[in-house]
Amino acid sequence: MLSPVTDADGAPFWEYAARGELRVQACADCGELRFPPRPCCPHCQSFASEWRRVGGQGRIWSYVVPHPPLLPEYAEQAPYNVVVVELADAPRIRLVGNLVTGPDAPLDSLSPDRIRIGAKVQAVFSGGGLLQWVLERP
Amino acid sequence: MAGLKDATAIVGIGQTPFAKRLDEDERTLACRAVLAALDDAGIAPDEVDALASYTMEETDEVELAKAVGFGDLTFFSKVGYGGGGSCATVAHLAGAIATGQASVGVAWRSRKRGSGPRPWRNTNVQLPTPAQWTRPYGLLRPVDEIAMLARRYMHEFGATRDHLFNVALACRNRANQNPDALMYDRPLTREMYMTSRWISEPLCLFDNCLETDGALACVVVSRERARDCRHAPVYVHSAAQGLPAQHHGMVNYWNDDPLTGPAWTAARQLWKHADFTPQDVDVAQIYDAFTALIPLSLEGYGFCGRGEGGAFTEGGALEIGGRLPLNTSGGGLSEAYVHGFNLINEGVKQLRGTGTAQVPGAATCLVTAGEGVPTSALLLRS
Numbered sequence: 001m002l003s004p005v006t007d008a009d010g011a012p013f014w015e016y017a018a019r020g021e022l023r024v025q026a027c028a029d030c031g032e033l034r035f036p037p038r039p040c041c042p043h044c045q046s047f048a049s050e051w052r053r054v055g056g057q058g059r060i061w062s063y064v065v066p067h068p069p070l071l072p073e074y075a076e077q078a079p080y081n082v083v084v085v086e087l088a089d090a091p092r093i094r095l096v097g098n099l100v101t102g103p104d105a106p107l108d109s110l111s112p113d114r115i116r117i118g119a120k121v122q123a124v125f126s127g128g129g130l131l132q133w134v135l136e137r138p
Numbered sequence: 139m140a141g142l143k144d145a146t147a148i149v150g151i152g153q154t155p156f157a158k159r160l161d162e163d164e165r166t167l168a169c170r171a172v173l174a175a176l177d178d179a180g181i182a183p184d185e186v187d188a189l190a191s192y193t194m195e196e197t198d199e200v201e202l203a204k205a206v207g208f209g210d211l212t213f214f215s216k217v218g219y220g221g222g223g224s225c226a227t228v229a230h231l232a233g234a235i236a237t238g239q240a241s242v243g244v245a246w247r248s249r250k251r252g253s254g255p256r257p258w259r260n261t262n263v264q265l266p267t268p269a270q271w272t273r274p275y276g277l278l279r280p281v282d283e284i285a286m287l288a289r290r291y292m293h294e295f296g297a298t299r300d301h302l303f304n305v306a307l308a309c310r311n312r313a314n315q316n317p318d319a320l321m322y323d324r325p326l327t328r329e330m331y332m333t334s335r336w337i338s339e340p341l342c343l344f345d346n347c348l349e350t351d352g353a354l355a356c357v358v359v360s361r362e363r364a365r366d367c368r369h370a371p372v373y374v375h376s377a378a379q380g381l382p383a384q385h386h387g388m389v390n391y392w393n394d395d396p397l398t399g400p401a402w403t404a405a406r407q408l409w410k411h412a413d414f415t416p417q418d419v420d421v422a423q424i425y426d427a428f429t430a431l432i433p434l435s436l437e438g439y440g441f442c443g444r445g446e447g448g449a450f451t452e453g454g455a456l457e458i459g460g461r462l463p464l465n466t467s468g469g470g471l472s473e474a475y476v477h478g479f480n481l482i483n484e485g486v487k488q489l490r491g492t493g494t495a496q497v498p499g500a501a502t503c504l505v506t507a508g509e510g511v512p513t514s515a516l517l518l519r520s
Contacts, residue, residue: 004274064289066277079339131275
């Protein structure tokens with residue numbers, strides 16, 4: 001499987017994720033949240049940032065179900081799902097992840113016909129620090 | 139850009155054969171396409187003084203210039219973002235020529251993707267920003283990235299797989315009229331489409347372009363010079379690029395409204411300097427790496443309202459004789475996928491009246507580059 005290769009802007013996200021915390025970059029001056037992380041606030045041009053803890057609730061904004069040809073380890077689990085989730089706290093912040101039956105479950109652990117746009121989901125983290133999502137009402 | 143209107147013209151087009159596998163390398167194919175375009179224009183290679191291509195083009199300007207025998211170059215430009223760069227190559231040459239920086243410009247694209255490797259398989263370049271936010275979850279290929287937008291689009295506006303099929307069918311029907319097309323003798327039916335294998339649900343096999351070996355080129359000169367060339371000039375009436383505020387490349391899920399993509403930005407600029415409107419466009423060559431890009435582009439370029447792109451495809455609208463004949467060579471879906479350059483050359487053929495699926499009396503043509511990535515577009519007129 002591919003692991004995130006972090007850069008200076010993204011590294012804190014993954015450090016918090018490894019501890020099971022979902023945090024989003026925010027401007028330390030005007031307070032606007034931004035994702036993906038970047039050096040400077042597009043609203044007030046401040047370079048001061050902080051990582052704000054957000055609740056792990058969200059809704060499915062969209063999803064896809066990839067089929068091969070895929071990279072080998074992904075092909076083994078296909079068809080699986082990839083979702084984009086809008087955070088309940090901050091609907092403009094959308095995160096890519098997988099909808100699974102529980103932490104560390106395989107990418108294809110939930111049948112694609114259980115997925116619908118608008119469904120409420122909850123963030124969980126795999127042991128490897130990857131963001132995963134479970135249905136709020138499984 | 140107001141000073142660009144009809145100031146330059148495309149006077150030569152050239153291409154190699156298109157195939158799943160060609161023996162020659164990309165550089166050789168580039169040379170062949172460029173020489174064919176210059177011959178079509180009746181211009182000698184040593185008159186060329188301007189070049190433009192894509193940043194993803196691997197044939198270097200220096201090597202091309204040496205091999206083909208160009209003169210001293212005074213302008214060269216490369217445009218980023220893959221298939222979003224196609225029309226911008228012509229736009230850059232038009233700008234350079236209209237402002238006196240050069241006099242004869244060549245744009246080209248050479249690509250061996252039918253037989254060559256898929257970039258998404260190169261995992262070494264998969265993961266830096268923004269891929270760290272997507273690739274580990276298995277959002278690996280361009281089709282996965284666009285399918286995410288397609289699913290949301292279908293959900294939000296009620297577009298259906300039949301709408302996407304209408305796009306695939308229009309392109310295939312035109313390819314069936316084009317002996318150069320990969321899908322020349324291979325008709326498509328609704329049954330074939332609906333039962334084909336998934337690539338990334340909701341997109342199936344026939345929603346995807348054809349990876350192809352091949353190269354194309356075109357020649358741009360001033361309006362005055364164009365009068366001396368072999369064919370009637372095809373004027374660059376308006377040209378535009380578009381990179382919307384807070385855009386995020388092909389995984390554009392993070393701005394306020396991901397379904398109004400770069401096409402909307404390019405379109406505003408394109409129409410601002412045009413003497414005609416979307417209602418006056420006789421034929422359109424709209425970038426079709428995936429069928430789902432077409433309804434998004436139809437909305438962005440103003441052929442219909444927001445959310446109406448799916449319904450626009452109904453009733454044969456995209457066929458010859460319909461409201462907006464689309465991708466009349468077969469496009470990326472059924473002629474060849476050479477990063478959209480075949481759409482430019484087909485636009486020229488339509489305005490010369492030499493298309494294999496000719497729209498009678500076509501005098502205006504919209505050509506677009508990839509929607510979903512920073513993009514570009516051209517309005518051409520005869």
